[in-house]
Amino acid sequence: SYEVSQPPSVSVSPGQTASITCSGDKLGDKYACWYQQKPGQSPVLVIYEDNKRASGIPERFSGSNSGNTATLTIRGTQAMDEADYYCQAWDSSTVVFGGGTKLTVL
Amino acid sequence: QLQLQESGPGLVKPSETLSLTCTVSGGPISGSSYYWGWIRQPPGKGLEWIGSIYHSGSTYYNPSLKSRVTISVDTSNNQFSLKVSSVTAADTAVYYCARGSRGGEINYYMDVWGRGTTVTVSS
Numbered sequence: 021s022y023e024v025s026q027p028p029s030v031s032v033s034p035g036q037t038a039s040i041t042c043s044g045d046k047l048g049d050k051y052a053c054w055y056q057q058k059p060g061q062s063p064v065l066v067i068y069e070d071n072k073r074a075s076g077i078p079e080r081f082s083g084s085n086s087g088n089t090a091t092l093t094i095r096g097t098q099a100m101d102e103a104d105y106y107c108q109a110w111d112s113s114t115v116v117f118g119g120g121t122k123l124t125v126l
Numbered sequence: 127q128l129q130l131q132e133s134g135p136g137l138v139k140p141s142e143t144l145s146l147t148c149t150v151s152g153g154p155i156s157g158s159s160y161y162w163g164w165i166r167q168p169p170g171k172g173l174e175w176i177g178s179i180y181h182s183g184s185t186y187y188n189p190s191l192k193s194r195v196t197i198s199v200d201t202s203n204n205q206f207s208l209k210v211s212s213v214t215a216a217d218t219a220v221y222y223c224a225r226g227s228r229g230g231e232i233n234y235y236m237d238v239w240g241r242g243t244t245v246t247v248s249s
Contacts, residue, residue, distance in 0.1 A: 021189065049232070050232045050233075051229070051232055051233040051234075051235075053235040055173075055236075057173075062222060062239040062240065062241055062242055063165075063173065063222070063236075063239055064239070065235060065236060065237045068227075068235040068237070069229065069233060069235070074237060075237075104172075106172065106173055108173075108234075108235065108236075110228075110232060110233055110234035113186045114175070114186065114187075114188060114189065115163070115165075115175035115178070115186075115188075115234055116175075117172060117173045117174065117175060118172075119172050120172040120173070
């Protein structure tokens with residue numbers, strides 16, 4: 021079965037750029053999307069179809085996908101961006117989630 | 127504005143069947159090109175997709191859960207439901223329902239989520 025993997029944690033200083041990666045075999049041949057989940061809340065779609073921002077998502081969030089890696093980039097990271105981020109792909113009629121990355125804004 | 131709301135028992139005994147319903151408001155399940163799915167999250171862990179259904183009744187399931195899961199749709203009440211049989215403590219989780227969008231064979235994303243409901247499996 022298809023799998024995608026993420027680093028468990030990423031740290032960033034306020035105002036700097038955070039990059040969260042998602043790796044999978046030929047992931048660039050599929051579409052990747054990203055969800056943000058804050059403690060006690062439901063996931064929120066951030067990026068879909070590799071690089072499209074979902075409704076209401078700030079412009080500092082962007083995405084890319086090429087080769088075996090999809091990347092979520094947050095420019096000018098703010099304290100409110102601290103959350104768990106999950107990548108997700110679709111393969112063989114199944115939804116595949118990454119294990120999630122905890123973004124810490126120090 | 128589309129809203130999804132999960133409902134069902136918060137406590138289920140081991141070996142019994144877990145049953146949840148997702149009520150959709152603000153838009154119809156039928157006649158749209160969306161999928162309707164279930165996702166769960168065990169305490170302190172990541173997201174796990176359970177399965178999805180189209181208003182026509184066609185379904186997709188997580189292969190690891192397929193033998194125990196049934197998802198159905200009730201377009202007259204604008205609801206879809208989840209049943210998980212033979213539950214164990216490992217099925218304890220927050221269960222979310224969500225709307226899915228597909229763009230061909232390589233694309234699926236979920237843009238509207240319910241608030242989630244906690245289900246505990248315990249005697």
